[in-house]
Amino acid sequence: MIEVTERDDVALITLARPEKLNALTAGMRRDLAAAVRACGKDARGIVVTGTGRAFSAGEDIHxxxxxxxIEEVELFHDMTRAVLETRVPVVAAVNGLAVGGAAEWTLCFDTRIGTPAAEYFLPENHLGLSISNAASYLLPRLVGARALRLVLDSTRMTAEQALATGLLDEIVAPERLLDAAAERVRHWTRPGTATAVHLALLRPSPDEVERAFERETEAARQVDESGIAREGMSRFVNRPRR
Known part of the structure; x- marks a missing residue:
């Protein structure tokens, strides 16, 4: 349920489960980490996007x-690890709603470009779940002290709000999204550029990211053992349908 294609010399990874808002099954998360690692070896750069009206609804809670x-969270962690291991630019082309673990995954990307339909939604706190993808380190790195409130409020942001907060770097017309993302990769990787070394210098510290993974895995264990995570997922699965 992911598709890997190429736009000239830029790899395009597309989440292709629109009937479920591209919600990420365990298998999709494994496939995404593997696809990023494979594309990072051969492509000039990587663009990740979704199909339909969502980038991704995050974890498939059903x-x-x-x-x-714990295993579910660690699959998200490996998606983030895969991005940070690459030596090529990785761009999020946020075509619509980005929720939970999928929204958090984009925090490790080198830039995030959205359309006016893009939204960021971090619902974990009010579902009794804990954040993942090293978001405990990466979110404050992007938005500073606002990170705590964004998480505790289970905030949902429009594209303009995400841009003002620092979660999006640019907003473009929907028909321009993939071209703009690929053009950013090409601009950063023109012949003679030192992009690979600057990615290594300026990306989040691998040691800090791994420490965040450890803390987040422990947090997942706590909400799991307390029962609040199961209760929250049950409320979500059994909520009245509109």
Whole structure:
């Protein structure tokens, strides 16, 4: 349920489960980490986007209910690790709603370009879940002290609000989204540029990211053992349909 294609010499990874708002199953998360690693070896850069009206609704909670929360979180962690291991630019082309773990995944990307339909939604706190993808380190790195309130309020932001907050770097027309993302990769990787070394210098510290993973795995264990995560997922799965 992911598609890997190429726009000239830029790899395009597309989340292709629009009937479920591109919600990420465990298998999709494994496939995304593998695709990023594979494309990072051969492509000039990587663009990740979604199909339909969402970038991704985040974890597929219907699938995750009853599974090990620790394993679910660590699959998200490996997606982030895969991006930071590359030596090429990785760009999020946020075509619509980005929720939870999917929104947090984009925090490690080298830039995030959205359309006016893009939204960021961090619902974990009010679902009894904990954040992942090293968001405990990466979110304050991008938005500073506002990170705590964004998480505790389970904030949902429009594209303009995300741009003002620092979660998006640019907003473009929907028909320009993929071209703009690919053009950014090409601009950064023109012949003679030292992009690979600057990515290594300026990306989040791998040691800090791994420490954040450890803290977040422990947080996941706490909400799992307390029961609040299971209760929250059950409320979500059994909520009245509109």
């Amino acid at each position: 699938e995750a209910a009853g599974k090990s929360l």
